[in-house]
Amino acid sequence: MKKLKLGKSELEVGEISLGCMRINKLEKKDARYVIENAMDTGVDLFDHADIYGAGESESVFAEAIDMNDDVREKMKLQTKCGIRDGYFDFSKDHILESVEGSLKRLKTDYVDSLLLHRPDALFEPEEVAEAFAVLKESGKVRYFGVSNQNPMQIELLKKYLKEDLIVNQMQLSVVHTPMIDAGFNVNMQNDPAIMRDGSIIEYCRLHDISIQAWSPFQHGMIEGPFVGNKEFPQVNAKLKELAEKYGVTDSAIAIAWILRHPANIQPVVGTMNTERMRNIAKASDIELTRQEWYELYTATGNELP
Template sequence: MKKVKLGNSELEVGEISLGCMRIHELGKKEAAYVIENAMDAGVDLFDHADIYGKGKSEEVFSEAIDMNDDVRENMKLQTKCGIRKGFFDFSKEHILESVEGSLRRLKTDYVDSLLLHRPDALMEPEEVAEAFSILKESGKVRHFGVSNQNPMQIELLQKYLDEDLIVNQMQLSVVHTPMIDAGFNVNMSHDPAIVRDSNVLDYCRLNDITVQAWSPFQHGMIEGPFVGNKQFPEVNAKLQELAEKKDVTDSAIAIAWILRHPAKIQPVVGTMNPERLRDIVKASDIELTREEWYELYRAAGNELP
């Protein structure tokens, strides 16, 4: 698999990562096979969050691979914090407590990256900066990032930090493209022209922040996959056409569409099916033509101005 650098850090990882939200649903043997299969396929960044499975996902992950120093040095671990029951919390106390809990569950001394999961309207950036400083100096977190944040939210936080944020996780798939739509429809008065995210994709490119695409197979937030879904006949027909042409699966084409963007976006795939993951990572060896990329964009229901 091709590699990508996370932001301006020294972290070089496979350009497709594995999201571990559902790994708590597996038994130890099944989970171990998922992780080992992923690493054999070149996936070496594993994305967690303190809320996944109410913490169980991190536990199952570490138990499945019998976490030890030899295993740990061959992978990158990322986790997220800030979502609590009914509210968001970027307080210093919660960030520090959350990281301690994740390290305990993951059975490791450090995580390679910590992301703030959802924007907290009550965030005090000085307090976040203090928490990040403590975690960095103690060696418990090596790099920091955010998730679902717009440029001004990132700027506000970055003002108080001693180091650059390296990641911003954002929802992106061929059927969920608000980050891209407005860029085509500058100074127009119809709905696709609405800038919903303060041009976050261009901002992240300008500031060397890696965009990680979550839910790359989903439509809506939790409505389910669009790949193979009869509700999306045109985009699925185009996915299948390109899959047959390039001798891969339709899911690999959906990921190749994201990888084709010059922003070097890193998809976070959440499949717990080892065979499907092996098929998906073949996207790293595919490069869609410019015409094919636009064909998929239009097949998803988008009109060019």
């Protein structure tokens, strides 16, 4: 699998990462197989959050792989904090408490990256900066990022930070493209012209922040997969056509579509199916043509002006 560099950090990771939200549903031996299989394909960044399985996903992950120093050196661990039961919390105390909990569950002394999960309207950037400084100086977090934030939210945070933000995790799939749509429809009076995220994709490219694409196979937020879904006949026909051309699965083409964008985007794949993961990883070997990328974009119903 090809490598990419996350933001301005020294972290070089596989182009595709594994999201571990559902790993708590597996038995230990099955979870271990999922992790080892992913690493065999070149995946080395594992994405967690303190709320996944109410913390159980992090525990199952560490127990399954029998976390130790040798294992830890072979992988990059990322976790997220800030979502609580019914509200968001970027307070210093909660960030520090959340990281301590994640480190204990993951059986490690540090995480490679910590992301703020969903914007907190009540956050004080000075508090976040204080928390990040403590975590950085103690060696408990190497790098920091955000999730689902727009440029002004990031700028407000950056005003007080000493550390670079290396990642912004955003929803993106071939059927969920608002961060791309507005760029095609500048100064137009149609719905795709509505700027929903403040040009986040261009902002991240300008500031060397890597975008991580969550739910790369989903439509809506949690409505379900679009790949193989009869409600999306045109895009699935195009996925199938390209899959046959390149000798891979439809899902690999959906990931190759994301990787084709020059914004340094890393898909976060949440499958716990080992065969599917092996097939998806083949996307790293595919570079869709410009025409094929646009054909997939328009097959979803998007119209070019």
